[in-house]
Amino acid sequence: MIHDKTILIVDDEPRTREGIRKTLEGWSAGRNHIQTAESGVEAVEWLKKKPADLLITDVRMPEFSGLSLIEAIQHFSNKPVVLIMSGHADFQYAQQAMKLGVVEYMLKPIDKEQLLQTVEKALKFSEQQRRIQTMQEMVDPKLLDVKERGEQRLNSQISEALTYVDTHLGEHVTMREIADLLHLNSSYFSVLFKEQIGINFIEYLTRKRIQRAKELLVQTTMPISEIAEQVGYQTDKYFITVFKSLEGLSPSKYRHSLSERNNK
Structure with a gap:
């Protein structure tokens, strides 16, 4: 398991948000930091102050969508790896998301096993990206x-x-x-x-x-x-x-x- 990473979950639906949080906290057993935000605006403000290794966000949220959130953090120096989720099998959303560097698109309702496998894969990718960045800076x-x-x-x-x-x-x-x-x-x-x-x-x-x-x-x-x-x-x-x-x-x-x- 990947240890000591920060995961931010963003969803305006409390049930989904809390369900994912509980699943990840059970899997993590205190080894990682699981945070939540109920809107894209709240998530941007949170990410301005603290870095996250992984961002899991819903696509469709009122006022500030998941895609708007991803666009807003593109210039951040410590940009997290991003997973997006949606209740709609919308190819256009997926296409836009991939252009913004999203590593996975998950359809709701999300299977717990699929969620954990995808999160582990994304955190490994995050570590690889960090190593590459370190080597480039060197x-x-x-x-x-x-x-x-x-x-x-x-x-x-x-x-x-x-x-x-x-x-x-x-x-x-x-x-x-x-x-x-x-x-x-x-x-x-x-x-x-x-x-x-x-x-x-x-x-x-x-x-x-x-x-x-x-x-x-x-x-x-x-x-x-x-x-x-x-x-x-x-x-x-x-x-x-x-x-x-x-x-x-x-x-x-x-x-x-x-x-x-x-x-x-």
Whole structure:
């Protein structure tokens, strides 16, 4: 079971709303937070103040429909995964809902087993989305710029140099070594690299190493000393200094902050 998640149920019919709440509370056994709102307006106000992992909303509600609610939260930074329910098999509603990113459309009356299966599936999807978002936020903006430059066609020798760096991050790599491999003068390679990439070779190598370190910090439980070695640093002390200079905090604090955020 998915633990410690917040689910918001929105329905103007008290019987339906309370029925779903009781079903989910029984399934959750106190492990998740189940909240309710009786209108789309109330739900929007609630979501402005607190994040939810999953929103379950009726489509047809007076004044402010479920679709209006979903549209209203599209710009929210912590947008929940959405399930919608309706007493009408209306294809047009379903079509509109899917365009807004709704993951499932459930017809009333909702079977309890179907509800629980759908909720579990949606919460797993929510976790995946959060992990993807975390990974995207971790990407060094300067490395993103490099990627965009690469899409605009780099010099073949510089492309080869980037590939070499990628495959030898854990080793002692020098600019002279790569220049020699490419049969180029070191000074010429240095100028060409900065011209094509936008940053100098040493900064690029450092940022690639720290980027890889961030991925290992989040995706594994490897000790800091081992991560330092994996990304080409001979001592964890120097690795920590370099990491802190780029990220503003130590590797262990970085790991802890992301882990804490993902578990909220």
